[in-house]
Amino acid sequence: MLLQAKDIHKSFGESRILKGVDLSLDEGKVLVMIGPSGSGKTTLLRSLNLLELPEQGTLEINGIHADFGKRLSKKEVREIRIQSAMVFQAHNLFPHKTVLENVIEGPVIVQKVLKNQAIDEARKILDDVGLFDYQNQYPFQLSGGQQQRVGIARAVALKPKLLLFDEPTSALDPELVADVLKVMRDLAANGWTMVIVTHELKFAQEVADEVVFIDQGVILEKGNPDQLFQHPKHERTRRFLSRILQRV
């Protein structure tokens, strides 16, 4: 088991966002999290690399263990955080760095990879996401879809055990979504372990090994995509799916 989260609780002030969530994932598998807005799915994803610090529960990634009942030191936080890499909805690229500089920043500065080696690897990754020719551009010179693919390249360059995606296509124009999803499909096919929050059900159906439906801070239902999409057990799951599908 590469990822194991148990009994995760998280509140923001008075409102309880996560009310005891369990999650687990084997290496090389793809987990898709769906659910209405405000359900807690993004908070859960962000809890997996400690951008949110849960108040209760345990998390284990790649054998590194964290118990949220105790106060974690910065070193412990960092130790578990570097097991995964995050692709943000708003990409959060560094605007003052070129595409190539964005991608090598983590390897060179954090992982102390030699710069030349990091550049070679970054160019290869940029080639994989179709942006080799854009390596010396600044993020503002790219389209939204290209920016998001740089975001993916930046995450992949860290060679993490786990890739996290927070609604990577939600902020994009519809015609740019396909390029980003293609890159993610390639990653899944290459054996990356991924946790994805998305509303792209067709994509989820194709790449997910497991889908969880999160509602009101709990995992209401989980299963393989066929089970969950074709034969949802809960009324709320059914209603959510029909609303999403009507939108298309």
Add this chain to the structure above:
Amino acid sequence: MAPFVLGEITIDWPLAFHSFWPILQGGLIYTIPLAIISFIFGLALAMLMALLRLSKVNVAQGAARVYISIIRGTPLLVQLAIIFYGLPDLGIEVSPFVGAVVALSMNVGGYAAETIRASILSVPQGQWEAGYTLGMNDAQVMCRIILPQAARVSVPPLSNTFISLVKDTSLASTITVTELFRRAQEITATSYDFLLLYSEAALVYWIFCFILSMIQGHIENRLDRYVARH
């Protein structure tokens, strides 16, 4: 009928010519070095104060608040007087130039602290998160991700601070630093041509500030290379 005469303006050209160099020289060897050295120390102090204000430690925040409040709430002229004429009572004596550097640096430290704090806060939270997810620690995110972006935002207001500082150095004349303005004063002591000499001093300050504005524009252009031009 005789014309109504407001006043006769006669320019003493030889005096204008001979006084220009000493005034400019006062600017080059005192005003500008004083401004540059004070700005560098002042920025370092401002950075420290901004970080204290942003820290989560109450005592540190409070200390920075008090410092900024005192500097902004008292005249620079009085601060200079305390340092140069007051501190010797405590046995602390400094040369006029050093006294001016200390007072001006402390002043810049107080004013620029809020500028730097605001420009750090202007960088979106997502930039911190992106840095953290790469595995960076606080210092790495601050130095490599946040400050370069904050620098771009802070160039216009900090340029204002620097240009004000160049002009504020004239107050150092009160503690006997023979900078630009004091040179002009010294010449008026024998020539009594106040309008001419103080106008000359004003002209030299204006030339300095004009050049600085051009440098500011150049720096802004350089730092803007990674943002879309509208």
